[in-house]
Amino acid sequence: MSARAEVRPFGETRFRVPLPSDRFIHRPRIAGLLDEHMARPVTLVTGPAGTGKTLAVADWTTEGNPPGPVAWLSLDRGDASVSRFWVSVLSAVAAVVPAALKGVQIPDSPDPSLLHAIAINAGGTLVLVFDDVQELDGGTAIEWLEQVLRWPPEGVRFVLVSRHDPPVALQRLRLEGKVGDVRVADLAFTRAESQELLEDSGISLTAPALDQLLDTTGGWAAALRLAALTLRIADDPSEAIDRFGGLSFLVSEYLWDEVFNLLPPEYSEFLLKTSVAGRLCAPLAVALTDEPRADEMLRTLAREQLLAHEVEGTGWYRTHSLLTGVLRARLKASRPELKEELQRKAALWFEENGAWVEALSHAVSSGDWDFAGRMAMRSGAVPLFTTDRQPYVEAMARVPAAATVDHPELAVAHAVAAYCRGDRSAVEALLARADLSALPERRRDLATITIESLRTAQAHRHGDALVMREAATRADELLAGITAAEAPGWAAYSGFSHALRGVAELWAGRPDVAAQLLAQAVESYPAGPFNPYGAVYYGGLLALAQAGSGRLALARGTAEEALGVARTHGRSRSYESQWAWLALAITLLYAGDTDGAAAARSHCTEAGGEAINPFVAATLQILTARQALGTGDLAGARRGAAVVRAAVAKRPGMLTPMALLTSLRVDLALAEGDTGAAAAALAEYDASPIGRGEAPAPRPDAVSNCRARFFLATGRPERVRGAVAHLLDVVGAEAVQAWLSVAAAEDRLRHDSLAIEAMGRALDLAESEGAELFLLRQSRQLAAALRRHRDVVGSHLPLVDRALAIAEGATPPPGRRALVPLTERERAVLYYLPTMGSNAEIAAALSVSENTVKQHLKSIYRKLTVNSRREAVRVARDAGLLDGLTRTNPN
Template sequence: MPRNTASAARDTRDTHTSANVPASGLGDAEAHRGPTGDPLLAAKFAIPAVPRTLVRRQRLLDRLTTGTAGPLTLITGPAGAGKTTLAASWVAEGTAPGPVVWLTAEHEDKAPGVFWAYVLEALHHHRIDLPEDPDRPGSADFVEHSLLTRLASGLARRHRPVVFVLDGLDQVPVREVTSALDFVLTHAGQSLRLVVISRVDPLLPLHRYRAQGRICEVRSADLAFTRREATTLLRGHGLESCEESADTLTTRTGGWAAGLRLCALEMQRTDDPNGFARSFAASQSAVADYLLAEVLDTQPETTRDLLMRSSILDRVHPDLANTLTEREDAEWILAGLTRAGAFVESVAGTRWCRFQPLFAEVLRTHLRHHHPGLEPRLRRLAAAWLADHGRLTEALEQAAATADWEWATARMVDDLEIGRLLTGPEAYRLASCFTGMPRDLPGTAPALVAGACAAARYDLAGCRAQLDRAEEHIRTAQAQPSPETQLALSLLRLLSSPGGGDRDRDAVREADRTLDLAGRVPRSRRAEHPEIEALRRYGLARGLLLTGRLGAARTAFAAAADGRTDATDVVRHLSLGQLALLESLRGELNEAEKHARLALATARCRSVPPARRSGIGHLALATVALERGDLRDALHHLDLGSECPDAEHDPVTCTEMLVARAHLNRAQGRGRAALAALEDRPPALPPWPAQRIALADSAIHVARGDPTAAISALHEAGPDASAHVIALARAHLASGDPDRALGLLPAPGDHRDAGITQRVAVLLIRAHAALLAKDTESAHSTLGRALAVARPETLRRPFLEAGPWVRHLLELGPDAAQRHAWLASASAPLVVEQLSVRERQVLEHCAQVMSTEEIAAAMCLSVNTVKTHLRSIYRKLVVSRRGEAVRRARELGLL
């Protein structure tokens, strides 16, 4: 459908009403006429009026001013992009380097003689005097070369340049016209500045102008409205209260000027402008007529058919479009649409194309109206093509749109894609495909996919319920399931194990079964899915950890963290975090810190979606900070870890969060708060997390001076026998029974394979027992060995929490302050013993800058008693002066 004068002369501007007035204004008898004998229409020379609601876009105005310092400025973009409005507003600014001539070209002007007749008349209309006035073309079909030569020569002899704005050159796709235009532009020198407005690149030799640096280009991406400009546009339409909608509209329209303006006009008419902005359907209806008239209706039937059929896709490949249209011309048509700026753009570096979102919605509506019932068939065709070409996620999105769950779940299982629901860069997008699937859909594959989706949400109980359904379907079918089905079932069983020690679901056995089933799948297919082996190793490591087989779990986590592909990054992130936690609990703080930071870096820099990021890495760093006495850093990482999705779902993460917070409260002298933190433990914990709670509970009771409660907390041994024995020995020592405590400990030399933390703890118990037995020499020697073991890792907490005897014993040795300065170098040293009620009262009076005598009078105590309390406060807070004691108490929240 040819564009009329109004649509040809503007994208989104006011119409001009004098389309049929001759150029001279004197009537047909004296009007300047073209070579066909028809009058030349004056409306083509009119500079369009600037809309009242114009958004002044200084960045583009400046670009045009700079560009017209050279010979050629090109403004290209789709219909409604604001090309003409931009040029007209720039002319109105008055920053052009010379007089401006405007010509709007139309499809009827494609004959060379007609086109150049309009060019010469435009110069005359805008009163551009030439030293030698060229003759008008005598024929519509060609132009004498001498005319072009005289025109170029006349322009070149002007003192001031002429800025010639040629709007709609895409309507004159004639090589003879553009070649002649290039000739005149080249030979007019600095006296002609050409501004071309076009929907597509004109047939000018743009490559040459680019190579010579003689062109300024303003493309559709430059014309797109920014969020700030969209906000200004809404304000210009009286929609000041809708500024929050600017982001939504800018994203939905892609910054398309006409779309934004049409939406703003519709928002003026509605009672709920912000609701309109949120509604995709409303936005679509606001611009549908424009897009249909300006874009779709101007295309041939075959092109319209391809656009409508391909609109079901976010991105379309020529071969896929051929499948949908059952033709072979898609590549040629899509290339033409891309060149024409018909709201189709190519994806850089590929053969794929994408549609502007609103345009795609309009096309889909058009498809449903004109071809009811065709969309589901097209989506099934697209799903099959995409799956066969390695684009399963996009295929599943097409299947989900038609609720073809049987096909979608079968492809997930049969193609070994079940692990991609749990790891990989598209895990979240894949899981989103199945949000609309009924959870009780019959069949083995739907149950397996539903189970994997539940596991991705940390709903392990829900996962196990779906796996039970899958096994029931297998039994009912009375047929041997495929190796792929068995592999998916075994892998999910391993990953969802509650870790309760059920022999039928033992982690090692299930992991071995998974490995055996994977071996039944062709090796080439296994190589395409490294995530299966990574998940198997992680499931094995997790099962070993939950049941307390820590050494084996550590080895398994290290193996699971070995993969370095996008498909296994989630597993690597999780495994490195768990490995770091185990190392921090063993006292291997340097390695723990390294692996924890690597876990966090993996999450930030690679393919780990936010929904799959674990807090275990932050938790490991918090544990490292606690062991080194850095309370601020510990609290910082605890807070970061608690914000991660697994903080409330994973039993290990949840338990260690509670334990770390309890130790932090204990370090700050808040024993009751420490015990209260442990009371929030999840119900029915697996063996090892349950033991971790018991060990922390016992340690806090020891610190509070209640060894009976500490022993009671350890009534069950738990899977980590060494940790249980050490905690029990510490509690018996605190109760005044050193012989029983020593009897529980392993013989010297039997704990070489234990972690650094346990070795230090055993040595400290032996040292304290020796000191209580008045064997100061042996106590000092044993304490020295403990310090030697701890120092390479800067492990401070066991010494700072052991009690005041450690400091007194160290003071007996020569150069103790210098040799053991590392113990007190933390940014926030821990409290070595909890303050009594009286000591807190004395400290509060110190904070009020009261003298010793004033404190004694206020508390009805003797001065010597107050001094005794002060000495005890200094010792417990590891300070030597009153001011330091007050400052440290405030840091620890004691005041």
């Protein structure tokens, strides 16, 4: 194979301008039309396949005069979803003008105003070319695009290339003269352009023959190209034109008899075998044809216009839909066994190259249902772990339901599609039908991995931690013995078995174990441009696990990091961000920032929407009730507890919410002075599967801490230390509560030295973990121990003074704001802010670029919730971040 540029990943071709061949006929007339229409915000370029519309627009991007950078997006069916379409648009912009997205705050949902900001960053005007707009038909993206086009953002020019007029209402813009049209009549080759095309192929026709050819083809670009192939080697061009019987004839026998049969045999066979793929690159062509000269042949065919064009700089070629249709029909009719074999080869090639759904689509097209089932289990089902599920659902829709009877793997694959559609009953029915007993062992293992992963996802969606834990553990054990050769897709997503287990352990009450597993998931999630799902979803879950294990400061930083990624990509109110918002709400509440906690809960509810996870919904309600309890709103706390109690009764597998609810009920009863109700709540918990040892006990255990508070309230301080002994050697919020209870108990037992020691440990942990609320909430019960600590030890005085003020009924002095931790480099930049030196001077002092300083400043302002350098210095001083800085230069 001749030397060639490296083939780029398949997905990157969508953001590249198609590259015309050397024999492309430049048509200044079309470029002039497009230049003229650029005075309008919207240009429609419409015509059926083969009219040359895509290449005409592509040629204009280089030969015409676009008013600004051109971002090109070749659409596919996956873009019919507005969320995927929005990501694709941003990716197209990033591919050509990455600087246009720098410093731009991506909104939570697709926002036309952002396009205006991007256009300004791109130099004032940005051209967005959307090719194959017909692919959006019937989806939510076309509805959003219609809204955008009704009031086009200033500075943006839209060029819509489609086989038909898109279903968008543009009447107002048309009446205002703001829509330009390039129609079939404009795209048709003129007499002069047709003559140039023929002469470029070495063909000279008489005027009557040329007129006859134009009349027959209607100036249709594809027809003229195909005619030229015949005329170039015809003995009598006029006679060949007579046989050229029009478009309907052209689409059928003419292509085969008059074009392909005139090609060298190896080229005809090459085209026939590669017709199973809609796009081609040299390695794929080699896999399909075993032709070592595939790269050279692709370039020759592109030059002769038998391939539509090369996508610039990628090594990929698009094919003519007209030619492909004829070739596929011929292949199916004359050599069906070969067609099936080629589809299998294509499936295996795409699987090997990481295009899992493309591989599944070819496997389905083969009609070999056994092979399609194997492919689905090996790799095709991995969209279960992504947001881009629609292409998988569409591929499986082409598999008849009858095929699932004899092919259990297809029943499982259909169940995955049903899960993606949100059809719970169909999932259960299909899995019940999937009898795997007759499958070979390794295939049975792969199908079982998919089933258990699906069961885990279903249990997560519906709130059953016990089923989650069981299914996720089973999937993880099976996947450990699977090699990449056996299941390339699962191998690439192997970290998700840990993630599934991590989520299960989190809601089963083992957040410490969950944190270890979820950290691996965050690291292993496949990254990609504008692909924030893993960082946001698993990062949020990791933050929640860290919060659950009491590491509140660490959890807050992790949650903010995940939400920072979400904000950058406009996903901070998307479904996957609910976990990070919940973690942030927990950390803010226990840091004493009740307003911030309430705002985070509101954002969490908005992100989850109607599909909010039941675990999240229950925990949110508990947090709301906790905040009400802290402000003395006992009625509000009771209402919240009742709502959660009803939810837990419906879902007995919600183990963590069950423990948190028990803690809330005990503390509420104690606040009301009803120790009998507190005892009843504890007895109910002790009779639950957790209390009976039938389910794993959550750890750290919130119930043990509330039990200790119950012992204090009922005059049994001697039992407190034993109740929380297992929490005294851990680090985190639960340990803060445990030591506070021990401090109060030892104080009542007149063990002064032990009380002082316990209070010191509690204060150390409360400040380091940002868990001050526990101390402030119990300050009245701890007043004596706090005074003794202040008088004897004298540490943590601001926190102690605030707690004593609350205990004595006075207004507490303001505490330092709870802030998101800064990175080491951000702290270095922060230290220079009081100098009021310029960004360039700070950059020079730190040996970094000025742009890096700007990025650090943006992050500092966001974390300190300020808008200026002066505010940042003030807040940093109040928070103690500049304490001990004796000179303006930290070096």
